[in-house]
């Protein structure tokens with residue numbers, strides 16, 4: 001999946017998505033967001049499979 | 052003349068769908084056989100809340116001395132009813148205004164699917180017309196479910212409609228069923244002086260709520276003199292005498308209750324009969340119209356929303372379904388720029404407006420455990436809350452449930468003063484996928500009832516200040 | 519004996535800090551010269567809300583007929599006062615219980631910084647002791663600001679304390695200042711039958727609020743018979759006669775107002791005198807103790823929180839500052855696993871509990887424009903709200919302000935029934951950095967006042983259903 005962010009290094013993700021990613025050892029920069037405005041949300045982490 | 056969208060039924064599902072359709076550029080009509088606004092505005096949410104407010108004012112007068120006020124008062128039953136009707140009428144007229152403002156044609160009459168893209172409407176004058184539309188949205192709502200042992204006769208065995216407009220106040224009433232509608236009427240009539248007995252089939256009242264909520268409501272209802280029988284079933288009602296004699300099967304055996312009237316409040320049945328579903332081959336499932344997540348039925352061009360489809364039978368659900376349905380149609384016709392997000396039925400708040408009020412969203416403690424979550428639970432009693440003391444309403448609690456592992460907010464269950472105004476915070480926070488942390492870092496104003504949500508979270512995480 | 523943490527002052531800043539300190543493993547003491555709970559519990563938030571509730575019950579009785587209830591009542595002023603004192607005492611005792619439960623030593627007496635790590639406490643018995651602590655948190659709060667032309671004599675020119683415990687109800691009252699405290703007392707006394715005149719120096723009442731809020735409150739106050747003078751200044755008060763004669767300078771010239779008493783409600787002054795700041799070299803700025811974002815003063819080991827430091831003088835701010843201060847100390851001593859997040863003073867809600875209530879957070883429309891934002895504004899009148907009609911409280915509106923470019927929620931300003939319970943949703947949503955979209959996709963229960971937040975957002979984005 002393409003790196004997702006604002007282009008300024010800031011990743012837009014819900015607090016729960018961040019927590020899930022860090023606990024599960026997923027690099028959130030690699031997750032594509034499907035929430036509003038491309039926000040990374042829980043389901044994106046749940047559905048993420050490392051390339 | 053052909054419409055883009057025709058909506059059958061003008062409840063909070065239908066009229067909201069019609070407005071959104073018109074906003075998005077669809078030529079729209081709405082068909083209604085009775086009163087604009089449906090059950091919600093005419094016979095549901097709004098008139099009951101007007102009645103409940105009268106009851107609350109009367110309660111305050113009865114307890115005025117606690118506030119340093121010397122007062123006496125009597126409830127004028129017919130004036131209370133009249134006020135409620137006035138509020139309902141005002142809201143229904145409001146819908147009429149909104150239809151006009153949004154250039155939606157209102158067709159009064161009984162509608163029925165006739166053929167693909169056609170609804171036959173039988174007007175009050177007996178005349179029939181065919182209304183054509185590319186998209187037909189069924190929003191026919193629901194009605195009181197009837198038990199075989201409890202046939203509504205409108206006089207002694209009544210449904211919610213009659214309960215809202217009784218010609219005089221009964222001295223005693225049996226309420227069968229203790230969902231939101233049952234306990235709201237039970238509270239209302241008891242507050243006004245009717246002797247109320249609630250009979251519930253399950254082993255606790257408000258059985259869809261968290262168990263602790265049921266317990267707390269029971270405690271409060273008993274204190275105010277409402278009789279409650281659980282694990283109890285009305286097997287027959289004898290209406291031959293002056294009032295009614297109801298046979299009730301309980302664990303301890305059969306008892307006979309006497310009262311002026313019985314209110315049947317045992318749930319909602321969807322209006323799926325006589326609207327042409329069979330003729331067009333529209334599928335139903337368990338008595339409701341089967342739809343996908345954008346409210347399409349199996350027949351192209353036919354959609355359904357609100358109480359006639361699965362999902363919580365609530366006004367705010369019906370309205371949101373209407374909006375999603377229409378936006379999805381608009382998206383497919385390139386009149387809207389994105390597919391709307393499907394409704395998350397797990398994040399729908401439920402409210403009950405008796406006193407103490409109940410508001411909840413998400414999983415109960417039992418559901419969370421059954422789903423395999425390891426949970427953190429925090430419960431804050433409102434007896435420790437400053438605002439509750441200042442308001443003289445100390446009953447109840449806020450109970451929050453979090454996933455212990457990731458901090459996800461799984462559910463919240465509140466009972467007490469004003470909690471129905473506090474639940475939206477939790478819905479939004481869950482929608483934004485908060486963890487407990489961000490809520491604790493959001494400043495809740497003091498002194499409010501809402502700050503007790505924060506207190507409950509602190510309890511869950513061992514950081515409680517005020518307990 | 520030496521403590522880890524000693525807190526000077528037991529208001530909502532101090533007692534909360536002490537509890538959090540004890541929770542995090544610090545040996546803690548708290549010093550208080552008067553009553554546990556500070557202004558908030560004894561002379562502020564809590565007793566005023568008890569008074570206001572009595573006023574609201576009395577108002578409901580006056581308007582009982584609108585709800586179908588026949589009632590008469592009189593407010594027993596001394597019983598109203600007595601109830602308020604009872605609620606305050608209960609809450610203060612609650613703090614006593616919390617101190618005990620958390621094993622916090624309570625030292626009653628007047629405290630003063632003596633030397634590094636030392637506070638001298640003069641007990642009520644006149645005896646002096648030295649209390650030693652590694653960390654000293656100053657939480658001495660504030661008091662009524664006094665104008666030279668309006669020296670409080672406690673009889674005819676009174677402050678908020680006297681206004682809460684007057685031996686009898688004045689027939690007429692001049693309230694100087696129309697911040698939250700001024701309008702709350704103005705509403706209270708007017709509701710109970712006192713003739714109230716509010717005199718405000720600025721050109722509108724509640725001048726920190728959005729301009730439309732000021733207008734709406736003015737309209738409602740005038741309707742209930744409260745006199746309001748804006749752009750007006752009390753230049754002198756003559757107390758020699760039976761009541762008072764106040765000279766008021768207005769744009770139209772000078773007028774003289776007569777009344778039984780004058781209430782001075784012109785703001786808060788921090789308690790920074792006589793507590794040893796100068797002796798230890800603790801810096802102040804504009805009359806308040808200067809601190810960094812973790813509430814450290816310039817002197818190591820000395821911290822300050824609450825009304826004696828800059829920032830909104832509100833109980834919920836004081837409490838959160840106390841928690842952040844203590845967690846930051848704990849972090850530096852490795853008793854807590856992370857540096858707490860600094861308080862975002864831009865996301866602090868403000869509430870005023872008169873009727874109609876006011877609740878707001880974030881930027882006003884003017885502030886947003888001045889800050890250079892292109893904005894989307896939505897205003898939903900509560901006259902169109904079902905719950906407001908059912909409750910018989912149709913006044914006011916919800917106004918939301920969004921950044922047009924990115925959809926950021928810049929501010930919200932609400933006036934009406936129950937709005938103080940609705941503001942937490944917005945604080946949390948802003949904390950979670952919502953855009954308008956997620957809020958619209960969060961289902962607000964019907965019928966509530968809180969659903970009008972959603973309606974206002976729909977207005978801002980041209981998707982309004984109910985207007």
Ligand SMILES: Cc1cc2nc3c(=O)[nH]c(=O)nc-3n(C[C@H](O)[C@H](O)[C@H](O)COP(=O)(O)OP(=O)(O)OC[C@H]3O[C@@H](n4cnc5c(N)ncnc54)[C@H](O)[C@@H]3O)c2cc1C
Pocket residue numbers: 059060061062063064065082083084085086087088089090091092094095096097099160161162163190191192193211232322325326356357358359364365366367368369964965
């Ligand atoms: C006493 C009571 C209290 C309630 N309180 C609340 C509450 O506080 N909060 C809440 O969220 N929900 C409450 N509800 C539930 C709420 O009223 C319903 O969920 C909501 O009204 C469903 O909306 P709807 O649009 O699906 O249908 P309805 O509101 O039922 O509207 C359907 C409309 O369609 C019309 N119609 C049906 N068939 C035809 C036809 N063939 N031709 C023409 N017109 C037709 C009907 O006349 C009706 O006007 C309450 C319900 C009751 C009974």
Ligand SMILES: Cc1cc2nc3c(=O)[nH]c(=O)nc-3n(C[C@H](O)[C@H](O)[C@H](O)COP(=O)(O)OP(=O)(O)OC[C@H]3O[C@@H](n4cnc5c(N)ncnc54)[C@H](O)[C@@H]3O)c2cc1C
Pocket residue numbers: 497498526527528529530531532549550551552553554555556557558559561562563564566627628629630657658659660678699789792793823824825826831832833834835836
């Ligand atoms: C009438 C009124 C209504 C209010 N309503 C609200 C409201 O609804 N919501 C809200 O958020 N805020 C309200 N406030 C403001 C709120 O009360 C204050 O913001 C809050 O109390 C500040 O808390 P604090 O801990 O900083 O200080 P305080 O509550 O002022 O407590 C300071 C304590 O320190 C003690 N103290 C001071 N100096 C010494 C010393 N040298 N030695 C020993 N003890 C000392 C004092 O006796 C006092 O108990 C109201 C204020 C007033 C006056």
